[in-house]
Amino acid sequence: MHPLPAAYAAHLSRDRRRSAHTVRAYQATAERLMAFLSRHRGEVADRTTLDMLTQSDLRAFLAQRRNEGLSNASAARELSAVRGFLAWAGAGTPRLKGPRVKKGLPRPIAPDEVMALAEEVADEARAPWIAARDWAVLLLLYGAGLRIGEALSLTGAALPLGETLVVTGKRDKTRIVPILPAVADAVSRYVDLQPWPIRRDTPLFRGAKGGPLAAGVIRRSVQGARGRLGLGERTTPHALRHSFATHLLGRGADLRALQELLGHASLSSTQVYTAVDAAHLLDVYRTAHPRA
Template sequence: MTLALSPAARDALEAWLAARRAIDGSAEATITAYRGDVTEFIAFMTEYRGEAQGLAPLSRIDTRDMRAWMARMRGGGVGARSMARKLSAVKGFYGWLAEREGFEPTAVLSARAPRFQKKLPRPMDEGAAREMIGTVEVQASEPWIAARDVAVVTLLYGCGLRTGEALGLTGAALPLGAALRIVGKGGKERLVPVLPAARDAVARYAELCPHDLTAEAPLFRGVRGGALNPRIVRQVTEKARMQLGLPATATPHAFRHSFATHLLASGGDLRAIQELLGHASLSTTQAYTAVDGAHLMRVYAEAHPKAR
């Protein structure tokens, strides 16, 4: 689809993406998704309107064009959640382009994404989380790989890290102290307490790892010494959850959800959990209150005078 972009449109897109990197600190995976979504949009407009979409034609896109694009996407099997993401990328690009080129972007910016029901996190219970970590430990063929896998999932559950955040650590983090400074989405820094179990797991991995864990190099390594691929972490957890008969929702990211939900269940403050997770908005963290509704109802039943 890249061929459908005129040189001017391609240059504008790359300039916008560069701004997203510099201003928002967007991750490379996010940049790749933005590029694909906007390129797909412009490619459709080229076909639909029968002309190359340079900057002038792009400035003339109207409501009918937007409806046609959205209908094509939905008709092609794009779900409501994915459609909302694509539209968000297109709007972001158009808002920036309109300000730079001086045209009116209302037709694009006023397009409404289809509604969808946000999926709430599916945490594991405490017993399942412990069993997952224990199963991960015994399924590797080499002791250092077993120690590595345990260290990664222990950081996900014990510190609430995203997989990318755990795999982004370098040897400079060694030895782990009482807290880790994590750079999350949008370049936002946060300080995360490190449990003794996580410190011990990482220390054991560092002791057994056959590769030189220099300060500049990735902390977690693949078999050949390169940076550990997130796909390996997914495979390790998938194998463990299948052995335990857990649902498909028991993913690496479920450890992070479990971290937050178990903190909340133990009386953790919502704003403190927001900081620990690195959520920009409290509304994102508030999803966990719905997940832990059963615990809240138990507290209500046990504490409220009218409920007894």
């Protein structure tokens, strides 16, 4: 293991108080960069190598990562991590625009972009418990299809999360939604880290000063993260619920069951996702068919 990425990881953990997940991810990026530069220049990379880093070097590194299968969002996040490492090392960062996701008709967010978005939001949090909170909220939106208001209205009565969760939606209509183990684990970790007692009648998700968490806080965090990742303006907290529905439908979910999961009063509200899924199929067809 190269000493510079290890020292950078120690800085992130000790001085920046980043989460263990973030530290591992950023250290891995720094390790990949140093290994690439060693191969690229034919000698062991060090601080001097970082000082001499050119735009061409950085572009070649990102091209290699893209060839390994990174999406636009993941590549943009890799570039962001590299910039952080270079800034810590005192090296200048060559000017290079990150990849951008092409704008167009509304589309669900790809699963890897959902995770990149959630990770980016958590990475920018001021404290580990806030990072865990934001991660848990976003996973509830994508993993359970909750509206942001539904997630933020949860109280301590929801704990401990089991295989299902009773959600109160619009017009005080309740529904039962399944909870994935990853979502339950994220909420549990947040509960363990947050500094306030959670009672059955108190909000589950708290703001930085202990009051109820406002939806605007999450929206602003997502807005900042999507800009850094090059995602489109329609990448919002509600788009995670939209992606939940579209991905389920694309994998064969029954429309009536999806209506219940989303808490829609009428089936017509749910049928919009069939059009979205058809648009995705059309994209696949146009890309794959030789005469398209």
